[in-house]
Every structure is written in C-alpha cells, then in structure tokens.
Amino acid sequence: MAKIYNELLIITETGTNLFSSTPSGAKQEGVEMISGFLSALNTFAKSERGETMKELTLEQTTFIFEKRGGLIYIITTTEQKAKPLLKPYLNHVIKAFEERFKSEIANFTGNVAPFAAFEGQVAVERFDHAIDAIDAQDEGFDGNDVLQSIVAISRETGELAFTRAKQYVNKEDLGFLVPLLVKASERTVSQLVDQRLAWILVVSNKDKAMLVQPREHVFLVEEYKLPFELPELVMKAKKVKDKFPNASQLPEIRYLKIISNAGKVIDEIVRDKSFSTNVSVDATMLVNASGNLVSKYHKGSLRAVATGDNSKATLFVPFTDFFIMARGEQKDFKKFTNILKFIQRLVE
Incomplete structure (x- = not known):
C-alpha cells in the first residue's frame, strides 16, 4: 500500500526549494522543477482569483498547500482519507519550522543548507502523529x-x-x-x-x-x-x-x-x-x-x-x-x- 504521504516540500513564493523530504528518505528527483511549477500555480491563483491554493487534485495525487509568512508548505498524498491526519501534521511541521529557522527565514539570501537539519524534526512529527506506525502496518495489512x-x-x-x-x-x-x-x-x-x-x-x-x-x-x-x-x-x-x-x-x-x-x-x-x-x-x-x-x-x-x-x-x-x-x-x-x-x- 502507498505511504500516508509521498513528499513534504517547503518552498518560497518564487519557487526556491528550501526543504524536501520523503517518508522513505529516498532522494527526490526534479524537486526544483516541481517547486517552480507549484509556485507558479499559487501565483496564478493569487493574481487571477485573489485566492490562495489550498488543494490541487490530479487523477491519483492530491497536493495540500499551506502558505505562511512568505513560504509555501506542501504535502502530496494518494491517500484521500488521510487528509484529516495530514492537515494537523502539516500545521505542526510549519510551527516547528518557523520556530527553528526564524532568523534564517527572515534573513534568507539563497543559502538553503541550514534547512537540511530539519529532517530530524520531521521524524519527530511523524512519530507524534503515528504516521510512522501507520506506514509500517500498512505494508502487510491486506495479508x-x-x-x-x-x-x-x-x-x-x-x-x-x-x-x-x-x-x-x-x-x-x-x-x-x-x-x-x-x-x-x-x-x-x-x-x-x-x-x-x-x-x-x-x-x-x-x-x-x-x-x-x-x-x-x-x-x-x-x-x-x-x-x-x-x-x-x-x-x-x-x-x-x-x-x-x-x-x-x-x-x-x-x-x-x-x-x-x-x-x-x-x-x-x-x-x-x-x-x-x-x-x-x-x-x-x-x-x-x-x-x-x-x-x-x-x-x-x-x-x-x-x-x-x-x-x-x-x-x-x-x-x-x-x-x-x-x-x-x-x-x-x-x-x-x-x-x-x-x-x-x-x-x-
């Protein structure tokens, strides 16, 4: 079965990828291209409709958006019924990121290296929301x-x-x-x-x-x-x-x-x-x-x-x-x- 979510992205409004993570820890391909695309969608929604993107649903994948303080936080999932769990999870991720990198966000000049240290906190939030355990049990649930x-x-x-x-x-x-x-x-x-x-x-x-x-x-x-x-x-x-x-x-x-x-x-x-x-x-x-x-x-x-x-x-x-x-x-x-x-x- 699929993981509860596939990717976690934190990007600027201009499309710069500050942080990305997957539950498996695998390296993501094409992150910069995805970040730019999602940023462009958000800009389009804001300029044409005066609204902020909250969700984007493709055939199988849903993108959940939260915009805070000039940054866009995104989770992708193929588990539609997981959204009531993922939205609070994303909010706690945002709070932790803002608290930890308050200075780096305010004085950002393009150096994304400091944000890599956030991976440990993501693991903590996954545990606190039981996402790690759900993913582990999901592997053999049907059998x-x-x-x-x-x-x-x-x-x-x-x-x-x-x-x-x-x-x-x-x-x-x-x-x-x-x-x-x-x-x-x-x-x-x-x-x-x-x-x-x-x-x-x-x-x-x-x-x-x-x-x-x-x-x-x-x-x-x-x-x-x-x-x-x-x-x-x-x-x-x-x-x-x-x-x-x-x-x-x-x-x-x-x-x-x-x-x-x-x-x-x-x-x-x-x-x-x-x-x-x-x-x-x-x-x-x-x-x-x-x-x-x-x-x-x-x-x-x-x-x-x-x-x-x-x-x-x-x-x-x-x-x-x-x-x-x-x-x-x-x-x-x-x-x-x-x-x-x-x-x-x-x-x-």
Missing part, C-alpha cells in the same frame, strides 16, 4: 489475518483522523472510550514507574484485542482478531498464590499483587523488589476503564489488560471480586501468547 483495523484518533478533538479497516469501526464509541482508557492508564503507569505510557493492550472474551499507543497528537488504535479465546476465570483470591509456589513458575513474573475490586491489597508475591509497587486504587480505575471499553465496544467482558512504558509492563487479570496485577519486562507482556500462558497457568 494479515489477525490485524483487523488501524485507527488514529485526534487527541484534540476525539475524532478519527485516519481509518483503515476490514471490519466495522464505531467512530463515536471509539473516539469516546479510548481517551478515557488512556487517561486511566497514564495515571496508573505514572504511579507505577514515573515514566510515560507507551502502550495499552486490552483483551476481551470474544477473541478480540485492542492495542492503543498514545502519541503526542493522536491515539493509535490497532484491533486484532486472535486465533484463540481466553477462558473465563473463576477462582478464590487465596488460591491464586498457590499457583506460583516458586520462581520456576512463569519466571517472567517479577512481582504479583492480588487486589480487591474496592482497591484493597489481599496478597502479594515479590520476586524482584524493583518491580514492587504500592499502587492499588489507580489500578482499579484502569481495570474498570478497560472493562467499560470491552463491554461497550466489543459487547463482551474483559479478560486482561496490559500496560507498558519503555522497559516495564504490568498485566491486570480480573476475576469476580478481585483482580491480579503481575509485573515484568515489557517485552514479556506485550505478546498475546505470553498473556495466554499466564492465564492458562491460573486455570490449570
């Missing part, structure tokens, strides 16, 4: 039977800025429920490790899972259809600890805590003190928010939710009147199979 949808939700408006799906996506529910889940997760993770939340993985009883990655400007949501269903868990809290008599039982678990739905700590297992935590009330909020999302969006019940930062992860598994909080390395709890292995251990 991936597990991945069902990729959605970007605007943090600012709660609206869906981009959707690619093989199934129905309820825009209103997703735009409302995901921000609530992220808010509860961010609070919990900050209390656990004082680091930034990197991802949330929610697993329901209907062979469905949702991976949410909060970025600076969007929430990236990926929905999966799992090749298995997690079993219903029925157990007394006092029996849980017996499932892990020693460190040889699922050594990935460094710390385990049993918490009532009211937030009271029932018991704990400490294998590594660096993973221990006093958090209980905030964890309860996260489990409730996850259960609410699964109930309303998947019409099912929560089987597990995991959250992670850049190093550690926490897995929450709910029962009738309590839940388990297990902690370990983030690489161990971001995998569906490891979560399944943990739950299977509980029901053995």
Whole structure:
C-alpha cells in the first residue's frame, strides 16, 4: 500500500526549494522543477482569483498547500482519507519550522543548507502523529489475518483522523472510550514507574484485542482478531498464590499483587523488589476503564489488560471480586501468547 504521504516540500513564493523530504528518505528527483511549477500555480491563483491554493487534485495525487509568512508548505498524498491526519501534521511541521529557522527565514539570501537539519524534526512529527506506525502496518495489512483495523484518533478533538479497516469501526464509541482508557492508564503507569505510557493492550472474551499507543497528537488504535479465546476465570483470591509456589513458575513474573475490586491489597508475591509497587486504587480505575471499553465496544467482558512504558509492563487479570496485577519486562507482556500462558497457568 502507498505511504500516508509521498513528499513534504517547503518552498518560497518564487519557487526556491528550501526543504524536501520523503517518508522513505529516498532522494527526490526534479524537486526544483516541481517547486517552480507549484509556485507558479499559487501565483496564478493569487493574481487571477485573489485566492490562495489550498488543494490541487490530479487523477491519483492530491497536493495540500499551506502558505505562511512568505513560504509555501506542501504535502502530496494518494491517500484521500488521510487528509484529516495530514492537515494537523502539516500545521505542526510549519510551527516547528518557523520556530527553528526564524532568523534564517527572515534573513534568507539563497543559502538553503541550514534547512537540511530539519529532517530530524520531521521524524519527530511523524512519530507524534503515528504516521510512522501507520506506514509500517500498512505494508502487510491486506495479508494479515489477525490485524483487523488501524485507527488514529485526534487527541484534540476525539475524532478519527485516519481509518483503515476490514471490519466495522464505531467512530463515536471509539473516539469516546479510548481517551478515557488512556487517561486511566497514564495515571496508573505514572504511579507505577514515573515514566510515560507507551502502550495499552486490552483483551476481551470474544477473541478480540485492542492495542492503543498514545502519541503526542493522536491515539493509535490497532484491533486484532486472535486465533484463540481466553477462558473465563473463576477462582478464590487465596488460591491464586498457590499457583506460583516458586520462581520456576512463569519466571517472567517479577512481582504479583492480588487486589480487591474496592482497591484493597489481599496478597502479594515479590520476586524482584524493583518491580514492587504500592499502587492499588489507580489500578482499579484502569481495570474498570478497560472493562467499560470491552463491554461497550466489543459487547463482551474483559479478560486482561496490559500496560507498558519503555522497559516495564504490568498485566491486570480480573476475576469476580478481585483482580491480579503481575509485573515484568515489557517485552514479556506485550505478546498475546505470553498473556495466554499466564492465564492458562491460573486455570490449570
């Protein structure tokens, strides 16, 4: 599939190319000719109609224009449905460019060399808008039977800025429920490790899972259809600890805590003190928010939710009147199979 956008150009009104970039990093051919052509179109629109170019659509490609302070910023795309994502992205690129090169723009004499350093900031903006992740998943989307949808939700408006799906996506529910889940997760993770939340993985009883990655400007949501269903868990809290008599039982678990739905700590297992935590009330909020999302969006019940930062992860598994909080390395709890292995251990 095509990238979300093909080219990013920053040119002067006279057609001088200050900066150009592609998502792949490939060198662009004929940039000066394209810049001159687009500048001429903008001049024509301004002189003949007294208007500024905003969009130009060819058979397959759309050019999105923004004119600021004597410069013209342009993105080209063949993904028409990506425009709600690309327009805010372009605005943030413009803001970053103006802030970084304020002096160079004001005193421009023809030297474009300083602007090449902007490539690093473009990569940051691509990450903050999840464009990098969408492009990466798009590569094999059609042939991936597990991945069902990729959605970007605007943090600012709660609206869906981009959707690619093989199934129905309820825009209103997703735009409302995901921000609530992220808010509860961010609070919990900050209390656990004082680091930034990197991802949330929610697993329901209907062979469905949702991976949410909060970025600076969007929430990236990926929905999966799992090749298995997690079993219903029925157990007394006092029996849980017996499932892990020693460190040889699922050594990935460094710390385990049993918490009532009211937030009271029932018991704990400490294998590594660096993973221990006093958090209980905030964890309860996260489990409730996850259960609410699964109930309303998947019409099912929560089987597990995991959250992670850049190093550690926490897995929450709910029962009738309590839940388990297990902690370990983030690489161990971001995998569906490891979560399944943990739950299977509980029901053995």
